[in-house]
Structures are given as C-alpha cells and as structure tokens.
Amino acid sequence: VIEQAREQVASLVGAAASDVVFAASATEANMLALSPAIETADDKTPRDRLLMSAIEHTSVRSGGRFARAAIDDIPVLGDGRVDLVALAEKLSEVAAAGIRRPLVSIMLANNETGVVQPVSEAARIVHEIGGLLHVDAVQGPGRIGVDMAVLGADLLTLSSHKLGGPKGVGALVRRRSDLHIADPLVRGGGQERGMRAGTEDVAGIAGFGAAAAEVHRNWEVERQHMAPLRDRLEAGLKATTPDAIVFGEGAERLPNTTLFAVPGMKAETAVIALDLAGIAVSSGAACSSGKVQSSHVLAAMGFSPALARGAVRVSLGRDSSDSDIEGFLNAWIKVSEALLKGTKGMAA
Numbered sequence: 001v002i003e004q005a006r007e008q009v010a011s012l013v014g015a016a017a018s019d020v021v022f023a024a025s026a027t028e029a030n031m032l033a034l035s036p037a038i039e040t041a042d043d044k045t046p047r048d049r050l051l052m053s054a055i056e057h058t059s060v061r062s063g064g065r066f067a068r069a070a071i072d073d074i075p076v077l078g079d080g081r082v083d084l085v086a087l088a089e090k091l092s093e094v095a096a097a098g099i100r101r102p103l104v105s106i107m108l109a110n111n112e113t114g115v116v117q118p119v120s121e122a123a124r125i126v127h128e129i130g131g132l133l134h135v136d137a138v139q140g141p142g143r144i145g146v147d148m149a150v151l152g153a154d155l156l157t158l159s160s161h162k163l164g165g166p167k168g169v170g171a172l173v174r175r176r177s178d179l180h181i182a183d184p185l186v187r188g189g190g191q192e193r194g195m196r197a198g199t200e201d202v203a204g205i206a207g208f209g210a211a212a213a214e215v216h217r218n219w220e221v222e223r224q225h226m227a228p229l230r231d232r233l234e235a236g237l238k239a240t241t242p243d244a245i246v247f248g249e250g251a252e253r254l255p256n257t258t259l260f261a262v263p264g265m266k267a268e269t270a271v272i273a274l275d276l277a278g279i280a281v282s283s284g285a286a287c288s289s290g291k292v293q294s295s296h297v298l299a300a301m302g303f304s305p306a307l308a309r310g311a312v313r314v315s316l317g318r319d320s321s322d323s324d325i326e327g328f329l330n331a332w333i334k335v336s337e338a339l340l341k342g343t344k345g346m347a348a
C-alpha cells in the first residue's frame with residue numbers, strides 16, 4: 001500500500017518513486033531538507049550556508065538544522081515575488097567569501113498571498129554556482145502544475161492535507177537519487193531508506209497517494225474552474241470597497257487565493273462578521289491564525305503593520321460555486337458597510 005502511494009505521489013511531481021520520503025507533515029519534511037549534511041555521490045562536504053526567501057512558511061523560516069549565523073534572507077519585491085537580482089547578488093557575495101555549497105529555499109507559491117514564485121529562474125541561478133534548491137511546494141498541487149524537472153528543484157516538500165488527503169502526512173521528494181541527507185531527523189529503524197525511521201502511518205500515506213492521483217488527473221480542470229470565480233470575487237470586492245488592496249495582484253497567483261485589506265478595517269472584526277453571515281475566511285495565514293502576529297510576508301512586501309493587520313484571506317476550493325461567490329459578495333456589502341461606518345464617521 002505504501003509503495004503504491006509512493007508511486008502516486010512521485011507521478012504527481014514527475015519524480016521517481018524511490019525518491020519520495022514520507023514524513024509526518026510538511027513541517028517535518030522541511031526540517032529534514034534544511035540540513036547542512038546533504039551529500040551527493042561526488043560531494044560529501046557539508047552545505048555551508050542557507051539562503052531563504054523572506055516570505056517562507058515558518059517551518060522553513062526556523063532554519064532547520066542550520067545555525068542562525070549561517071542563514072541569509074532573500075528579499076521580495078512589492079508584488080510578493082522573490083527578488084532574483086538580490087538572489088544572484090547574495091550568491092556571488094557568499095561565493096566571494098569562499099562559500100560555494102549553499103542550500104537555497106524558495107517556496108513554489110506563498111500561503112498567504114498565493115503569489116507564484118519564479119522557481120525555475122531561481123534554480124538556474126542557484127545551480128550555476130553549484131548550489132542546491134529546496135522548494136516548499138505545499139501550496140501548489142491541485143492549483144498549478146508541479147513538475148520537479150521544470151522547476152529545477154533538487155528537494156521538494158509536499159503536504160497531504162493541502163491537496164485533499166488526510167492531515168498528518170507529508171513528503172520530501174528528491175530529484176536525484178544520489179542526494180542523501182546524512183543526518184535524518186528521526187533515527188532508528190530502516191524505514192524510508194533510513195531517511196525517516198519509525199513505523200509509517202499506512203492509512204494516512206494511502207490517503208495521500210489517492211489524493212495525489214486525483215489531483216494529478218484533475219488539477220487543470222480545477223484551476224480553470226477556480227480562477228474565474230476568484231476574478232469575479234475580486235472584481236466584486238473592489239466594486240463594493242474601491243480602496244480594497246489585493247496583495248500581490250500584479251503577479252501570477254494561485255487560482256484559489258485572495259488576500260486583501262481595506263484601510264481602516266481590522267481583520268478580526270471582518271472575519272467574525274463574515275462568520276456570522278455563514279462565510280469562513282481567515283485573517284492572514286490560516287495555519288498561523290490563533291497567533292496574534294502581524295504577517296512577515298506582508299512586512300517583507302513593504303506593507304505597513306497597520307494595513308497588514310487588516311489582511312483577510314479568502315480561499316476557494318474545487319467545490320466552490322458561482323452561488324458561493326454571490327453569497328460572499330452580498331455578505332461583503334453588508335459587512336463592509338457596517339464595519340466602515342465607524343471609520344468614515346471618525347474621518348469626518
């Protein structure tokens with residue numbers, strides 16, 4: 001059962017089944033990947049630097065097994081895309097300092113804004129100087145195509161529950177079978193070719209495989225279904241509240257994600273008011289909601305903490321329909337009118 005799921009997950013991203021390592025979450029897969037002890041057949045010297053974009057998920061931002069002093073940030077542009085010029089500059093800077101084996105981590109699409117990152121361009125820059133590229137692709141499958149060879153990713157992280165499978169399963173996929181992580185996070189038995197010890201969650205992995213197979217068959221149809229709904233939602237939002245800002249609007253984005261803010265409106269109040277109207281949205285990133293923290297992603301894009309505190313994320317799924325969008329927009333007319341009444345009064 002596990003080997004069938006391994007085939008299904010591998011096919012989804014164009015990898016070989018033997019290069020898929022199952023883990024208990026994408027968080028764990030990210031931790032496993034971010035290690036100085038990544039070896040190739042002809043290079044067993046430790047990776048000497050980790051470069052990561054400023055908008056990575058916190059599981060990457062924590063830096064894995066790299067010391068703080070060995071980590072550098074790559075900034076993003078105002079539209080939420082990684083700054084490739086800054087990446088190239090940072091790589092030549094570290095190369096000039098004698099650091100020639102960097103590991104670079106750039107996500108495929110951001111979990112707050114949905115902005116799709118220029119991963120294949122980044123891969124070319126990273127490979128030119130002998131670096132390796134890790135891609136947290138958790139947000140991609142089911143929404144955009146994810147092919148490891150096209151992306152140029154050496155290591156790629158996936159999460160089962162983000163593509164319709166059960167929670168509590170993730171995977172780290174290698175592009176080359178000679179890529180070996182010499183210090184696995186979980187050590188003990190020889191499961192997962194020694195890369196992740198411990199008896200596997202067979203049912204969870206089977207569910208992950210089935211979801212991966214489904215997404216592999218249908219993602220293009222789902223994308224074509226969701227993108228026009230998302231566009232309608234954003235057009236309606238702006239018609240009702242013309243000063244609404246859709247973050248990352250100018251960049252290519254996932255077809256299911258809209259992150260927006262209206263100056264003067266707090267996210268928490270909007271989320272509660274929409275919830276009372278029967279609509280579930282989140283303030284900022286769903287996986288970090290509950291923590292009252294302003295978004296490091298919006299800060300990296302240059303937005304003020306005041307505006308970032310108003311960021312509301314609306315996510316669509318393959319079951320979302322025209323009437324859901326209509327329901328949202330009708331609720332938004334009432335909610336925004338009620339919430340902005342106070343601020344307009346204050347301004348006057």
Ligand code: PLP
Nearest residue numbers: 025026027057111136138159287
């Ligand atoms: N990476 C990204 C981009 C995510 O959006 C998430 C979760 O939302 C994760 C990693 C963590 O995934 P998991 O919940 O499987 O640990």
